[in-house]
Amino acid sequence: MEKRVTFRGWFLPLCLIAPQIVIxxxxxxxxxxxxxxxxxxxxxxxxxSSQFVGLGNFKYLLGDPYYRASFVTTAIFSTLVTLxxxxxxxFLAVLADRLVKSAxxxxxxxxxxxxxxxxxxxxxxxxxxxxxxxxxxxxxxxLGYDWNHVLDGTEAMGLVVVASSWGRISYNFLFFFAAxxxxxxSIIEAAAIDGARFWRRFFTIVLPLLSxxxxxxxxxxxxxxxxxxxxVIHTITAGGPQQATTILVYKVFSDGFVGQDLGSxxxxxxxxxGVVGLLTVLQFKYIEKRVHx
Amino acid sequence: MRNLAFGALLAATTAVAPLxxxxxxxxxxxxxxxxxxxxxxxAQVAAFNAGQSDYKVTATPKGNxxxxxxxxxxxFRAGEQPQILQVFEVGTATMMxxxxxxxxxxxxxxxSGLPFDPKAYLAAVTGYYTTAEGQMLSLPYNSSTQVxxxxxxxxxxxxxxPDTDLSTWQNVDAVLGQLKEAGHACPYxxxxxxxxxxxxxxxxxxxxxxxxxxxxxxxxxxxxFNGPLQVQHIAKLGEWARDGKFIYAGRRNEAGANFRAGxxxxxxxxxxxxxxxxxxxxFDFQIRPLPYWDGxxxxxxxxxxxxxxxxxxxxxxxxxxxxxxxxMNFLSSPEVQAQWHQDTxxxxxxxxxxxxxxxxxxxxxxxxxxxxxxxxxxxxxxxxSKGLRLGSFDQIRAIIDEELEAVWxxxxxxxxxxxxxxxxxxxxxxxxxxxxx
Numbered sequence: 001m002e003k004r005v006t007f008r009g010w011f012l013p014l015c016l017i018a019p020q021i022v023i024x025x026x027x028x029x030x031x032x033x034x035x036x037x038x039x040x041x042x043x044x045x046x047x048x049s050s051q052f053v054g055l056g057n058f059k060y061l062l063g064d065p066y067y068r069a070s071f072v073t074t075a076i077f078s079t080l081v082t083l084x085x086x087x088x089x090x091f092l093a094v095l096a097d098r099l100v101k102s103a104x105x106x107x108x109x110x111x112x113x114x115x116x117x118x119x120x121x122x123x124x125x126x127x128x129x130x131x132x133x134x135x136x137x138x139x140x141x142x143l144g145y146d147w148n149h150v151l152d153g154t155e156a157m158g159l160v161v162v163a164s165s166w167g168r169i170s171y172n173f174l175f176f177f178a179a180x181x182x183x184x185x186s187i188i189e190a191a192a193i194d195g196a197r198f199w200r201r202f203f204t205i206v207l208p209l210l211s212x213x214x215x216x217x218x219x220x221x222x223x224x225x226x227x228x229x230x231x232v233i234h235t236i237t238a239g240g241p242q243q244a245t246t247i248l249v250y251k252v253f254s255d256g257f258v259g260q261d262l263g264s265x266x267x268x269x270x271x272x273x274g275v276v277g278l279l280t281v282l283q284f285k286y287i288e289k290r291v292h293x
Numbered sequence: 294m295r296n297l298a299f300g301a302l303l304a305a306t307t308a309v310a311p312l313x314x315x316x317x318x319x320x321x322x323x324x325x326x327x328x329x330x331x332x333x334x335x336a337q338v339a340a341f342n343a344g345q346s347d348y349k350v351t352a353t354p355k356g357n358x359x360x361x362x363x364x365x366x367x368x369f370r371a372g373e374q375p376q377i378l379q380v381f382e383v384g385t386a387t388m389m390x391x392x393x394x395x396x397x398x399x400x401x402x403x404x405s406g407l408p409f410d411p412k413a414y415l416a417a418v419t420g421y422y423t424t425a426e427g428q429m430l431s432l433p434y435n436s437s438t439q440v441x442x443x444x445x446x447x448x449x450x451x452x453x454x455p456d457t458d459l460s461t462w463q464n465v466d467a468v469l470g471q472l473k474e475a476g477h478a479c480p481y482x483x484x485x486x487x488x489x490x491x492x493x494x495x496x497x498x499x500x501x502x503x504x505x506x507x508x509x510x511x512x513x514x515x516x517x518f519n520g521p522l523q524v525q526h527i528a529k530l531g532e533w534a535r536d537g538k539f540i541y542a543g544r545r546n547e548a549g550a551n552f553r554a555g556x557x558x559x560x561x562x563x564x565x566x567x568x569x570x571x572x573x574x575x576f577d578f579q580i581r582p583l584p585y586w587d588g589x590x591x592x593x594x595x596x597x598x599x600x601x602x603x604x605x606x607x608x609x610x611x612x613x614x615x616x617x618x619x620x621m622n623f624l625s626s627p628e629v630q631a632q633w634h635q636d637t638x639x640x641x642x643x644x645x646x647x648x649x650x651x652x653x654x655x656x657x658x659x660x661x662x663x664x665x666x667x668x669x670x671x672x673x674x675x676x677x678s679k680g681l682r683l684g685s686f687d688q689i690r691a692i693i694d695e696e697l698e699a700v701w702x703x704x705x706x707x708x709x710x711x712x713x714x715x716x717x718x719x720x721x722x723x724x725x726x727x728x729x730x
Contacts, residue, residue, distance in 0.1 A: 044728045045387055046394040047370045051727065060724070066717070131542070132551055150543055151702045239691075240544065241698040257363050259688035260387060261724060 032273065038266035045260035057267035066243060067251065067268075071275075074247040077161065078225035084165035085221055086214070089172030094202065096173075097180040107177065114170035118228060122235030125163035149237070153244030156237050160245050163236060164229040172217050179213035180206070211291045219283055226276055248272050317349040320616045321375035323368075324354055325361035325601065329568065330435075333636055341623045348616035350377075358601065359687060362387070365606070369394050374606040376617050379434060381601045382421060383686040386508065388604050389430060390684065390729045396605045396614065398621065399428045404611070405618030413625075413643050417595055417669040421680035422602050425509060431602035432621050435639045437565035438596045438665045439489045439583045446576040447558035451475035455577075461587040462529070465559065469538040472558050479557035480538045484546035487693040488599055489561045489583075490530060491518050496678035497583060498522055499591035508682035512726040516689070516718045519711035522589065528707035531700040541701045544694045563599060564665035567638035580661030582668050594678045596668050600639060640665055684725030689718040 007013050039057055043050035061067045096106050116124070128136045129149060137147040149155040183206055191201045207214075230249050233239065239246035239254065246254075249272065256265030326334050331354055338352045355361040358381035365378040380388050388395055402409035411419065411429050422431045445455035451472045458464050465481070472480035483489050495502040500522050505514035533539035540557065542548035552560035553573040561583065570578060585593040603624075605617055623629060630646030633639060635655050641647045647666055650656065656663040672678075683689065696714040699705040705713070 042724065042728045044390065045366050046391040048391060048393045051730070064720075132554070132556065150547075151541055151698060238544065240695060241702065242695045242704070254688065254691065258359055258691065259685045259721065260363075260366065261685065261688075261721075261728070263728070264724070 035266045035269045035273070038262060039270045042261075042263040045262070053263070057263045058271070061264060061267055061271070069243065070246050070248055070251050073157075073243070073245065074226070077157065077229075077245070077247050078222055080157075080161045081164050081168070081225040081229065082218065082221045084161055085168035086172050086217055088165075089169045090176050090210075090214075092169070093173050093176035093180055094206075096177055110173050111170045113167045114174075116167050118164070118167065118231035119235055121167050122163055122232040125159060125166070125232075126236045129159055149241075151241050153241055156241055156244050160229070160233050160236055164225065164232045168221065168224060172221070175213050175217055176210065179210050183209050208292055215283075215287060215291045218287070219280060222279060222283075223276060226272070248275070318347060318612050318616045320348055320350045320377065320613060320620065322350050322352045322377040322379075322603075322620075323361055323365060323375045324352060324379040325356065325358045325381070326354060326379075330637060333633065337624065337629060337633070340629070341620055344623070345619070348619060350616075350620055358384070365604075369606060369608075372608070374608060376606060376609050376613055377620070378604050378606055379601045380431070380604050381687075382436075382599055382680075383690065385422060385431070385602070385680075386682045386684045386686060386725070389682070390512075390725075394607055395430070396607045396609075397428060397430045398432050398603075398605060399430070401605050401614050401618050402621070405615050407618050407622050409618075409622070413645060415640065415642055415644060415647075415670060417674050418598055418640055418642055420674055421598055421682075431604045432624070433598075433602045433642045434600070434624070435565070435633075435637065436598040436600040436602075436642065437563040437639050438598050438669055439485075439493050439561055440564045440661075440664055440668070441581040441583055442552060442560040442562055442566070442570060443579045443581055444552065444555060444558045444560075444574075444576055445579055447472070447477065447555070451477055451558075455579075459559070459581050460584060462526070462584045463587050465584050466529070466533075469533060469559070473536065473538050477558055479540040479551060481533065481559045482540045482542055482548040482551055482557040483561040484542075484548045484566070485563070485599070486541075486544070486697050487690045490526065490697075491523060491693060492681060493583070493596040494526060495523060496595065496597045496674075496680075497585055497593050498589045499594040499675055499677050501677050502681060503683055506676040507680065508684075509676075509679060512684065512722075512729055514683060514722065516683075516715045516722065519708070519715045522586070524707045524711055526586070527697070527700055527711060531703070531707055534701040535703060539701075541698070544691075563638075564640070564662075565600070565638040567662060568636070580664050582664050591675075593668075595670070595672050595674055597678060597680050598640070598669070635659075635662075638662065638665075640669060683722060684729065685721040689721055692717045692721075 040052060040054060041050045042053050042057070092110055096103060096110065099106060113121075128134050129147065131137055131148050131150055134147075140147045147155065149159050187205055188201055191205055196204070226247075227249055229247070230253060233245055233247065233250050234253070237245045239250050248268065252265050252268045252272065255261045255268065259265075322338065324331075324334060335352055338350050342349055353375075355364040361378070362380050362384045365374060365380070368374040374394075399409075399411070411423075411427065414429075414433065418433045418436045419429055421436075422433055423429050441459060443455070443459065448455040448457070448468070452475060453468060453471050457468060459468065469480040492502060495518055500520055501507060502518050503514045503516050505511045508514040530539055534541060540548075540551070542551055546562065546566070548557070548560060549562060549566055549569065551557045552562070553570055555574070555576050564580070567580065582593070583596055603621065605614070625643055627643060627645040627649045630641050630643055631649040631653070634641040634646055634650055641650060651663070674680075693714050696705070696710040696717075700707055700710045
């Protein structure tokens with residue numbers, strides 16, 4: 001028998017959720033609605049005039065092979081960022097969880113990079129890999145590898161992925177670490193008595209128990225890769241070379257703020273909103289079924 | 294009641310005003326300078342403010358060129374625009390298209406009653422910012438053009454006479470071959486590839502970059518920089534890139550650091566790069582005119598400018614516009630201009646400023662600093678060399694950058710890359726045309 005707390009009448013519940021609704025409306029629904037509205041127009045930059053074009057902006061975008069290619073770039077980029085930020089984080093969390101001495105120091109050090117803003121992280125990595133003065137680029141040169149992310153698209157992609165994932169590892173570490181602490185010791189001890197070795201225990205007991213956290217981080221990291229990596233890309237590659245690192249959100253920026261094409265930019269935001277919404281729905285529909293709470 | 298109180302207050306202030314010092318009219322000036330250039334700009338503003346008491350100009354940095362333009366646009370939409378906004382040359386068409394957002398400079402000067410002679414300004418510079426009818430829309434502020442920087446020590450080191458003629462690309466080609474043979478790691482590099490190798494290249498060889506007189510004739514202009522001459526030039530650069538004679542460093546002026554550090558032997562860059570090179574180069578360097586292809590009819594014509602101009606935004610009152618006119622008058626005065634030209638390497642915007650600089654013996658003391666001026670002014674600009682006036686041009690440049698990168702990396706040949714850049718750029722021009730109608 002489920003226990004329920006019930007309110008009599010509507011007034012109190014409405015009052016309680018009102019602040020959240022107001023905030024969502026002001027900071028999310030209103031701007032999102034405006035973006036949808038703007039995507040139907042081609043305005044001039046100064047807002048002096050504007051023409052209704054219906055779905056013209058969408059037609060223009062989807063007919064552009066470079067825009068369609070940007071979807072593929074985004075898919076590759078977000079997959080890599082998600083993997084590169086979650087796997088090392090989990091690995092480090094497992095190691096930190098086993099520490100007996102000075103665990104606090106390690107924990108603090110591992111969380112540290114999260115405090116670095118994406119744009120600053122971008123600049124740091126840019127300098128390390130700068131083809132002329134970069135320390136890493138110089139050592140690679142000594143090893144006989146000619147690092148040139150300015151012209152090599154694969155190297156550029158690798159660099160922005162690493163730079164975007166680096167700070168994010170800390171964030172993921174934090175969640176994995178907390179989740180690991182919550183795994184009941186008794187189950188692990190029972191498995192150990194049954195003769196299961198560490199990695200065996202990890203894959204059959206710990207990992208399934210971590211699944212709610214993993215699922216949460218998966219959603220959050222994909223959203224991060226889609227939207228918040230802008231600063232890193234802007235500082236390191238500006239979408240280049242060619243269009244190797246032009247992800248969807250970077251294109252929204254360059255059309256809107258470099259090209260002053262607000263209609264196209266708004267239409268792209270709407271598409272992006274749709275894509276992320278769809279991804280989240282899919283994740284909840286298919287992956288969440290395999291999550292054990 | 295409130296109206297009455299307000300009226301009383303107004304009457305009181307009006308009555309008191311003559312007794313106190315006359316209130317200064319504030320003029321906002323948003324710019325995109327940082328570092329040394331920002332200091333020099335602040336010094337100009339301070340000199341203007343100290344020289345009179347009617348107006349007070351406040352200069353505010355707003356990020357880089359693109360960011361400053363966006364700040365101006367956003368401010369206009371919010372009704373908070375500054376009186377003066379510095380806009381880079383590629384934003385010219387955007388500003389011109391915004392009829393209700395700007396107040397043309399010729400109008401501001403006319404209404405102020407201050408002396409203003411458009412003929413006093415360098416035609417090659419003002420041409421970029423002037424209508425077909427000869428009306429000046431914005432005041433040229435910082436304008437530069439492309440020149441060739443030579444690391445003389447690198448040439449000597451490779452056994453090449455440092456005084457060798459580098460006026461044509463043919464000669465440059467030969468020298469790059471010699472440098473490469475001598476084992477030089479970076480014979481040639483460039484900054485602003487689209488500006489140097491397509492925009493100015495077309496003007497310098499008197500071939501069109503776009504139809505409709507490079508966009509001066511109307512919004513329906515189409516890009517045509519995929520002609521045989523441009524393709525041949527880009528193909529040659531691609532060949533140099535493949536052979537390790539041309540080292541690509543980035544889309545903006547990243548290559549400048551390579552040249553200043555002594556890594557690269559030859560370098561094409563804005564004449565305004567002079568101050569930086571002079572401050573940092575630990576080697577003997579020299580400025581030469583931008584090379585051209587010998588045998589092309591009409592070459593060398595003149596190169597085109599880059600940099601920025603000052604736009605006056607609409608929606609302010611007459612007194613403020615008078616202040617703007619006074620400030621612009623101050624900036625255009627020969628002494629202020631000459632100082633600016635000598636400090637920064639930007640072109641003097643008036644003929645008089647050039648004369649003052651020459652008379653002061655600056656060019657003899659700093660050889661090569663007059664090359665940009667000579668390059669711009671020897672010939673009367675043609676339809677192909679007056680400048681560019683194309684919408685969304687900042688983004689078109691990004692497209693050109695992308696396509697050129699494909700040539701440097703060997704992914705595309707020059708013809709395919711330029712054809713693609715033209716096709717993609719034209720799409721943006723059509724959107725701009727649609728938005729402006």
